[in-house]
Amino acid sequence: MSLASPSRSKVSGKGRLQFMNILYPMLGMICLSGLLVIALLASRLPSIVKYWGKLQFAEHAEELRPNLPRSLRLITENHNHIFEQPTLFFATCAYIHMAAQNDATHVGLAWAYVGFRFLHSIIQVTVNNVTIRVVCFICASACLLAMILKEVFKFA
Numbered sequence: 396m397s398l399a400s401p402s403r404s405k406v407s408g409k410g411r412l413q414f415m416n417i418l419y420p421m422l423g424m425i426c427l428s429g430l431l432v433i434a435l436l437a438s439r440l441p442s443i444v445k446y447w448g449k450l451q452f453a454e455h456a457e458e459l460r461p462n463l464p465r466s467l468r469l470i471t472e473n474h475n476h477i478f479e480q481p482t483l484f485f486a487t488c489a490y491i492h493m494a495a496q497n498d499a500t501h502v503g504l505a506w507a508y509v510g511f512r513f514l515h516s517i518i519q520v521t522v523n524n525v526t527i528r529v530v531c532f533i534c535a536s537a538c539l540l541a542m543i544l545k546e547v548f549k550f551a
Contacts, residue, residue, distance in 0.1 A: 470520050
C-alpha cells in the first residue's frame with residue numbers, strides 16, 4: 396500500500412510538475428521569510444552578545460523598539476509584516492493545492508504576490524518610502540484576493 400496522497404499519485408510526469416507549481420511561490424515566500432529571520436538575527440546578535448545576562452530590559456518589545464536605531468526598527472517591522480498577511484497566502488496556496496485547483500492564473504497571481512512582497516520588504520528595510528510600499532502592499536493584496544475570489548466564485 397502506498398503512502399502517497401491520492402491527488403499526487405494520479406498525476407505523473409509533466410502533469411505532476413504543473414500540479415506542484417502552486418507550491419513554488421509558497422517556497423519563494425518561505426525563502427523571503429527565512430531571509431528576514433536571518434537579517435533580524437544578524438542585526439540583533441551583536442546586542443544580545445554585548446548584553447548577555449543583562450537582557451531583562453528587552454522584556455517588552457514595544458518598550459524597546461522606539462529606542463532601536465532606525466535600521467533595526469525597519470528590519471523588525473518588516474519581519475513582523477511578513478508573518479501577518481502572508482499567512483493567508485500560505486493557507487490559500489495550500490487550499491488550491493489540496494483541492495487540485497492549480498492553474499496558470501493561480502500560479503501567476505501567486506508569483507506576483509511573492510514579487511510584490513519581496514519589493515515591499517526591500518523598500519521597507521532600505522529607503523522605506525511608504526508611498527511605494529503601499530503600492531506594493533495593495534498590488535500584493537489584490538493578487539491574494541483574486542486567488543481567493545477565483546476559488547469562491549467556482550461555487551457560486
